Amino acid sequence: MNKPNDLAIRATDPNDIDSNASHDNHFNSILNARLSRRNWLRGSAVTAATAVMGSMGLSACGGDSDAAAVTPTPTPTPEKLLAFTAVPKSLADVVSVPAGYTATALYALGDSLRAATPAYKNDGSDTDFDNRAGDHHDGMEYYGLSAAGAPLASGAERGLLAMNHEATTDEKLSSHFLHVNGGTTTLPRPAAEVDKEVAVHGLSVVEVKKTGSAWATVNDSAFNRRVTPLTDVELAGPVRGNALVVTKYSPTGTKTRGTINNCGTGKSPWGSYLSGEENWAGYFTRSAADNAARGDKSVVSLNRYGRSQGAASRHGWETGGSDDKYARWNLSKIGASADGSDDYRNELNGMGYIVEMDPYDKTRAIRKRTALGRYAHESAAFSVPTVGQQLAVYMGDDSRNEYIYKFVTTAVWAAADANPADRIATGDKYLDSGKLYVAKLAADGTGQWIELSLSNALIQAYGAYKFADLADVLVNARLAADAVGATKMDRPEWCSVNPANGEIYYTLTNNSNRTVNPSGSSQLAPDSANPRAYTDMKGSSAQNGNPNGHIIRFKEGTGAAAATSFTWDVYLFGAESGADASKINLSNLTADQDFSSPDGLAFSPYTGICWIQTDDGAYTDVTNCMMLAAIPGKVGDGAKSTLNYATAAGGNLAVDTFIGKKPTADTLKRFLVGPVGSEITGISETPDGKTMFINIQHPGENTALANIGDPSKYTSQWPANAGYGAGKRPRSATIVITKNDGGRIGS
Ligand code: FEO
Numbered sequence: 137m138n139k140p141n142d143l144a145i146r147a148t149d150p151n152d153i154d155s156n157a158s159h160d161n162h163f164n165s166i167l168n169a170r171l172s173r174r175n176w177l178r179g180s181a182v183t184a185a186t187a188v189m190g191s192m193g194l195s196a197c198g199g200d201s202d203a204a205a206v207t208p209t210p211t212p213t214p215e216k217l218l219a220f221t222a223v224p225k226s227l228a229d230v231v232s233v234p235a236g237y238t239a240t241a242l243y244a245l246g247d248s249l250r251a252a253t254p255a256y257k258n259d260g261s262d263t264d265f266d267n268r269a270g271d272h273h274d275g276m277e278y279y280g281l282s283a284a285g286a287p288l289a290s291g292a293e294r295g296l297l298a299m300n301h302e303a304t305t306d307e308k309l310s311s312h313f314l315h316v317n318g319g320t321t322t323l324p325r326p327a328a329e330v331d332k333e334v335a336v337h338g339l340s341v342v343e344v345k346k347t348g349s350a351w352a353t354v355n356d357s358a359f360n361r362r363v364t365p366l367t368d369v370e371l372a373g374p375v376r377g378n379a380l381v382v383t384k385y386s387p388t389g390t391k392t393r394g395t396i397n398n399c400g401t402g403k404s405p406w407g408s409y410l411s412g413e414e415n416w417a418g419y420f421t422r423s424a425a426d427n428a429a430r431g432d433k434s435v436v437s438l439n440r441y442g443r444s445q446g447a448a449s450r451h452g453w454e455t456g457g458s459d460d461k462y463a464r465w466n467l468s469k470i471g472a473s474a475d476g477s478d479d480y481r482n483e484l485n486g487m488g489y490i491v492e493m494d495p496y497d498k499t500r501a502i503r504k505r506t507a508l509g510r511y512a513h514e515s516a517a518f519s520v521p522t523v524g525q526q527l528a529v530y531m532g533d534d535s536r537n538e539y540i541y542k543f544v545t546t547a548v549w550a551a552a553d554a555n556p557a558d559r560i561a562t563g564d565k566y567l568d569s570g571k572l573y574v575a576k577l578a579a580d581g582t583g584q585w586i587e588l589s590l591s592n593a594l595i596q597a598y599g600a601y602k603f604a605d606l607a608d609v610l611v612n613a614r615l616a617a618d619a620v621g622a623t624k625m626d627r628p629e630w631c632s633v634n635p636a637n638g639e640i641y642y643t644l645t646n647n648s649n650r651t652v653n654p655s656g657s658s659q660l661a662p663d664s665a666n667p668r669a670y671t672d673m674k675g676s677s678a679q680n681g682n683p684n685g686h687i688i689r690f691k692e693g694t695g696a697a698a699a700t701s702f703t704w705d706v707y708l709f710g711a712e713s714g715a716d717a718s719k720i721n722l723s724n725l726t727a728d729q730d731f732s733s734p735d736g737l738a739f740s741p742y743t744g745i746c747w748i749q750t751d752d753g754a755y756t757d758v759t760n761c762m763m764l765a766a767i768p769g770k771v772g773d774g775a776k777s778t779l780n781y782a783t784a785a786g787g788n789l790a791v792d793t794f795i796g797k798k799p800t801a802d803t804l805k806r807f808l809v810g811p812v813g814s815e816i817t818g819i820s821e822t823p824d825g826k827t828m829f830i831n832i833q834h835p836g837e838n839t840a841l842a843n844i845g846d847p848s849k850y851t852s853q854w855p856a857n858a859g860y861g862a863g864k865r866p867r868s869a870t871i872v873i874t875k876n877d878g879g880r881i882g883s
Pocket residue numbers: 151302399400414514534629735
């Protein structure tokens with residue numbers, strides 16, 4: 137067994153991987169960024185540099201007395217969206233929301249989902265995570281219930297939260313907050329630690345209910361569900377039954393085991409839950425001699441998806457024991473079979489999809505919708521359904537220099553499917569047959585959707601990889617997109633469709649590989665759609681490339697959802713408000729609006745507000761991550777601009793781009809700032825727009841393993857410091873946000 141490189145595991149942020157290039161990765165810059173961030177966090181003692189206006193902290197605002205005071209006669213003020221006072225940037229270890237709003241922790245890592253599982257002690261001794269909330273709450277959707285508990289889309293006082301549990305807070309191999317003394321950091325990993333770490337990944341469904349004005353989860357609800365990386369999952373669509381997914385677990389290639397590293401989400405027009413598998417590759421190991429053992433094109437595929445031979449797994453789960461549930465984390469070709477039915481050489485091909493779950497029926501198996509392609513998925517956003525027309529599903533691949541995709545259904549939308557008898561069968565109808573496209577953006581503000589199939593001559597003739605059939609194209613969507621010359625983007629995160637006009641918004645969170653003078657194939661010069669390359673200082677640490685990210689938006693051309701052309705502009709550029717407005721702060725963000733590394737993004741179907749959330753490491757010397765409320769315009773409402781860069785050779789690189797209309801104080805405003813070390817994610821609301829649920833992921837993530845057991849050294853103690861739950865270890869959690877006057881969120 138190879139001993140993994142501990143530093144590499146710790147240093148490689150799994151959200152910040154690139155595989156689309158020669159693999160001379162940016163180990164040192166990533167490591168330096170990590171270390172400087174950690175040092176700052178340790179040295180700062182978390183002093184709140186700014187007043188936390190109206191935040192009150194959770195302990196001050198979540199009490200029953202507040203609830204009692206506002207429940208009887210809420211008197212909503214006449215609604216004006218974004219009328220709240222902007223929340224200042226903050227380094228405080230609390231959730232800050234505007235005056236007049238209340239934010240309360242609701243559902244945290246380890247919370248029990250059934251009566252037989254005891255309350256969470258939060259000291260590393262807890263077990264039975266198959267029946268508890270998972271870790272690293274991420275994308276999330278709300279599904280209404282009637283007062284009697286039947287599925288009812290309009291149900292606003294009782295419902296289900298379905299959510300992703302993306303990952304764990306790690307140091308070296310261990311998810312250290314989950315173990316009494318931080319766990320083991322060498323191989324082999326003890327089975328008990330592995331079993332716990334595996335079980336906190338996947339999905340959960342939890343019932344929530346409003347009593348008076350207070351929301352709580354419902355322990356032992358018949359709807360409560362966990363899906364883990366060990367749950368039996370059906371493969372659906374063109375890849376089902378293909379030779380590429382034959383494994384010891386499923387010699388017929390029709391099933392796989394579980395889902396992992398689930399990040400963004402989607403809610404289908406037929407009421408199912410969609411979840412994107414993102415950084416799944418890192419959980420698997422591959423032996424140093426595996427290329428020769430294979431001797432076929434699968435080596436090209438594995439390299440392109442980030443598993444070159446000798447790759448160590450993130451946690452070493454393959455060392456937990458001889459049971460098959462541990463063996464499946466080893467991708468090496470070790471069996472004698474010709475088809476892979478005696479080992480897990482093909483296991484990676486069963487990961488990397490959009491998975492569909494019926495949130496209302498825990499007896500139904502979840503399905504991986506392979507027609508939508510295999511990559512580092514984030515959210516899945518549907519076009520506005522129109523009866524008699526095809527649907528589009530917009531998606532992105534979040535790694536540096538990866539692509540934007542859309543899937544167009546073969547089936548046309550039928551109104552009756554908005555309330556179907558069988559949500560999974562309806563998913564089969566729309567998501568198992570259609571065409572997958574990748575985006576190619578031109579410098580003139582137009583773009584093309586290019587179909588990924590063997591009907592494309594460039595894919596047929598691709599020299600680096602010979603595609604056998606459509607399933608091969610879908611499993612190796614990144615290679616097919618390479619073949620057609622798709623546009624490499626600055627890490628596509630979430631996307632969402634503006635319900636007002638059907639335009640599609642994509643967050644491009646950041647990219648350290650943009651540079652005016654690229655060297656090596658992984659670095660890219662700025663282009664029109666990814667036009668910034670600059671240096672932002674974080675203390676004494678230089679953040680190079682596009683460290684603050686931007687938000688691009690598309691308007692479909694003729695054919696709407698099925699269009700093969702579009703126009704685009706950049707809605708917003710993330711930046712510090714004090715940065716150079718001619719080169720960096722191109723959207724003229726003020727101190728009430730400035731943000732870095734947009735990640736979560738979703739339009740409210742109820743208020744129309746575009747909610748923007750950050751997962752940042754560049755501006756975190758000044759502020760914790762945040763959520764903003766926006767009222768955007770439309771593609772083309774701004775102006776063309778040219779950015780000029782001096783090249784090392786003494787020339788000028790001129791990059792034309794298209795900057796959307798600059799926001800005002802009435803169209804973009806910071807709504808929330810999270811606790812120390814957290815990212816803000818998950819955007820869901822009740823259908824009256826009056827309750828919002830979001831997730832606080834990985835508070836205190838830079839707490840060193842050596843400090844486990846000494847709460848005074850945890851970089852965050854949220855939500856315990858807000859009065860939620862036992863122990864002092866920080867926990868990812870869902871929070872519920874309400875407006876004290878009973879009004880809609882964002883007004
Ligand atoms: Fe899990 Fe790309 O964020």
